[in-house]
Structure formats: C-alpha cells, structure tokens
Amino acid sequence: MNSSEGENGERPRALIVGHGDYAAGMVSAVGQITGRGGLFGTLSNRDLAADELTQRMRDAVHGGIDVIFTDLPAGSSTIAARRLLRERPELRLVTGANLAALLDFVFQGEGSDVQALERAAEKGRASITVLGGHG
C-alpha cells in the first residue's frame, strides 16, 4: 500500500483498490490536479488470490481509513471489500470510481458520510459523456 503523505502532509482517508495500476494512476491524477494524492492509499489486485487480496485490504484499512474505492463492481477488489464490510460495517465502499468521483471526495471534509459519498458517485456518473458521431 502507498501510505506516503501527500504534498500537504495529509494522512490517507481512503483506499483505492483495483486492477493493474488503476489505483496508482488515479492517485497520480488526483495529485496532479489537487496536490492531495496523499489522501489515498493504494492497492492493486494484480497476481493476488482472493484470500490474500482480502488480507492486504484488511491490513491497509486502518488508522483513519474508512472509505474504499474500487474499479469494477464485478471485480475481485469489490468482492474483497464487501467481505471487509461484513467485518467492519462502519466502512463505506464506492464501486466503479472514476477521477471525477475521487476529486469530489478530496474536497469533502473529514468523515465523509454516506450522503457525501453518494454525491461523489453522482459526480462520477455525470462526468461520463459521449460527444460527436453525428456528422
């Protein structure tokens, strides 16, 4: 897990988990735009069995992290996160997270509640548009 502090010395408030370099890429993008990539820890599911992924996620979700963002709703990261939710019902999970959703989260205050995360998810959904193709 990337637990380094961001440019503002912030401690991670959320964990991003997904395929390949999805999490690292998202943090890189958030950092480039806001300088606050340190709000996120990262974890890749690459080459991890389901049990090991769940254990690494369990180890990563501590010390103030109470939100998990994952990429695919059908992915192993999401399934592992849902297992953790059973152990720790206070955790919150946002699936299908994209950059717009993460940026909205960055500017939420400490202790984002479910309503705030739903707003972030809506920002993410609303950011997906298809343009052109009519000519």
Next chain:
Amino acid sequence: MTVELYRIDDRLIHGQVVVGWGKPMDLGFIALVDDELAASEWEQELYRMAVPPGMSVSFHDVAGAAVAHGAWVRDFRRGIVLTGDVATMARLGNALAGSADPLRRVNVGGIHHRADRTQRMRYVFLTHAEETALRALAASGVEVTAQDVPGAHPVPLEELLCHRGV
C-alpha cells in the same frame, strides 16, 4: 450452445471472468462449483451481485454439478463452469468420467501464490499435489492448458510444468 470453458480460478467470479471472457464469448451463465460456497447463502449473494444483467450464476457442490452438467451442455446459452481449485475440478472430472458428457478441456486461469506452491507462470502457482492432479486429468484425456485471458496464448500442461515463474 454449450459449456465454453471449464476454468480453475481462485478468484472465482471477477473481472477477467465476467468481462474478459464473458463479453467476447457472449456468456449467458456461470456454473460455480464449490462445496463450501454451495452451502453458504451469504457467500453466494456476494458473488451473485458481481454478475451483470443478462448473465446468470448458479452454485453447486461437486455431486450436484455432476447431475446438472448434462443440462449445462445442452443449455441454449453459452456458459462457464468455474472451480476455485484444482482438486474440485479433478473431482468433477472424475464424477463425469464415463458419462455422456465427460470433461474434455480444462483452463487453468488463475492459481495464485501460497507458501507451499511453486510458481509456473505469472498467474499459476502449483503444489506438487496440484501438479499431480492436473497430470492425472491430462492422462485421462482432458486437454489442460493455462490461459488467463482470451487474447493470451494457451499454454499446454507439459509446457506449463516446465515453466519456472516465467
């Protein structure tokens, strides 16, 4: 249609299965064979929620899968039979031996690191017992290959077992 893939994958239902194989093969169903999962409604719900609309999933122990297998083969949809480990696939193969629809092909899709396993490929780690079980499947006439995603080259068992972490 038929069962398109008999896959061993310790992540069971996940992105590679649902999207990587599911989309290009136009999969209609997943038959998940796992004795523990078949007995756990909560675990089943976990995986059920990972299956997209238009695709169904059913859960079976090995004995139940052997009974249901003929119906899967004759289902009008394309499907995957999925196990989480070599032993379960080997037991299914044994249960189907001599039936009208024996096991003919096995895809080793993902068996990940564990302390007692040797790495054979990036996504395949095997114990000695697992290697023996795969060899036994092959000796019984089952084509065993390793392939994580559809675009990858299928690696035959003998070649797989010569690999050392490549």
